[in-house]
Amino acid sequence: MILEAPRSIVFFSGKGGTGKTTTVVNLGAAIALLGKRVILLDGDLLCPSLDIMLKLKPQAGRDFKSVLMGRAEMSDVIVDVNVEGAKKPLGVVPAGHALKEFFGSKPVYSEEGGKRAVEAFQDLFKISDLVLIDAPAGLESAAQKSLSFANEAIIVCHPTKTAIVDALKGYKVAEFYKTPVRGAILNNVTEAAAISAEAASVILRTPVLASIPYDETIMRAEKEHKLVVVDYPKSPSARLIKMVAETIEKGKIPGELKPFQRPKLDSYLEKIRRTVEGS
Ligand SMILES: Nc1ncnc2c1ncn2[C@@H]1O[C@H](COP(=O)(O)OP(=O)(O)OP(=O)(O)O)[C@@H](O)[C@H]1O
Numbered sequence: 001m002i003l004e005a006p007r008s009i010v011f012f013s014g015k016g017g018t019g020k021t022t023t024v025v026n027l028g029a030a031i032a033l034l035g036k037r038v039i040l041l042d043g044d045l046l047c048p049s050l051d052i053m054l055k056l057k058p059q060a061g062r063d064f065k066s067v068l069m070g071r072a073e074m075s076d077v078i079v080d081v082n083v084e085g086a087k088k089p090l091g092v093v094p095a096g097h098a099l100k101e102f103f104g105s106k107p108v109y110s111e112e113g114g115k116r117a118v119e120a121f122q123d124l125f126k127i128s129d130l131v132l133i134d135a136p137a138g139l140e141s142a143a144q145k146s147l148s149f150a151n152e153a154i155i156v157c158h159p160t161k162t163a164i165v166d167a168l169k170g171y172k173v174a175e176f177y178k179t180p181v182r183g184a185i186l187n188n189v190t191e192a193a194a195i196s197a198e199a200a201s202v203i204l205r206t207p208v209l210a211s212i213p214y215d216e217t218i219m220r221a222e223k224e225h226k227l228v229v230v231d232y233p234k235s236p237s238a239r240l241i242k243m244v245a246e247t248i249e250k251g252k253i254p255g256e257l258k259p260f261q262r263p264k265l266d267s268y269l270e271k272i273r274r275t276v277e278g279s
Pocket residue numbers: 013015016017018019020021022023044049135136137187188189212213214215216218219222237
């Protein structure tokens with residue numbers, strides 16, 4: 001499968017806490033290390049975390065929410081982060097932590113907000129090679145907006161039954177918005193995992209780009225506001241994230257997908273899968 005000139009890719013999961021933000025910051029840095037100008041956009045308007053992971057200084061009014069509310073221009077809210085070894089900095093558009101907009105009468109994603117988001121994306125495309133969007137958990141308003149604005153989508157999923165069902169629902173939302181799902185990253189994989197890569201690939205109808213193990217280096221890097229791909233490049237998670245970065249940067253998913261024997265899903269999971277699929 002060819003990823004033609006990826007311009008904006010949303011990382012979603014349905015279920016919370018599967019590693020979307022961790023994946024987005026590390027993939028962004030890894031692609032920056034390959035020489036690209038990458039911009040990360042925090043699509044999580046209520047509980048954003050890209051800025052916290054990267055230890056960005058909070059700057060009131062200079063965030064994606066302010067752009068959506070018509071109070072700031074996209075060009076004013078991009079924060080450039082230097083990635084050691086990369087020629088071009090990693091751009092970050094934080095979503096902002098102020099909550100007052102959510103208690104107001106006007107929704108942040110009003111009709112005008114949606115139009116402003118479309119314009120804001122055009123602004124980002126002009127100055128970058130690739131935009132990576134960190135979607136919020138769940139599949140409601142802001143998650144749906146993130147899925148609808150991106151050109152392509154990648155699932156970040158835990159290998160558990162609940163996570164795979166939520167990811168499949170996310171797949172259906174992406175399908176509704178005609179955003180092609182290019183692959184899935186299985187994260188926090190352990191030997192006891194309930195869902196194999198083969199099963200995930202069949203249920204989600206998409207190739208598994210990597211199975212990233214549970215890796216304490218990721219926790220350590222998060223504590224230190226570091227990036228595994230920069231500061232712990234030999235860790236198992238960093239190696240796999242760099243491999244996915246190359247896949248995205250080259251615009252290709254390398255090699256042929258192994259022709260999987262359709263794995264037998266347990267009958268309970270199969271019933272839920274059919275319900276989600278409406279089959
Ligand atoms: N492979 C891994 N091994 C160990 N810990 C991990 C791994 N991937 C992510 N984590 C940890 O899991 C936690 C959740 O990760 P993260 O915040 O990236 O998830 P998320 O999907 O963005 O969450 P949310 O849905 O709340 O936005 C973090 O503390 C992160 O350090």
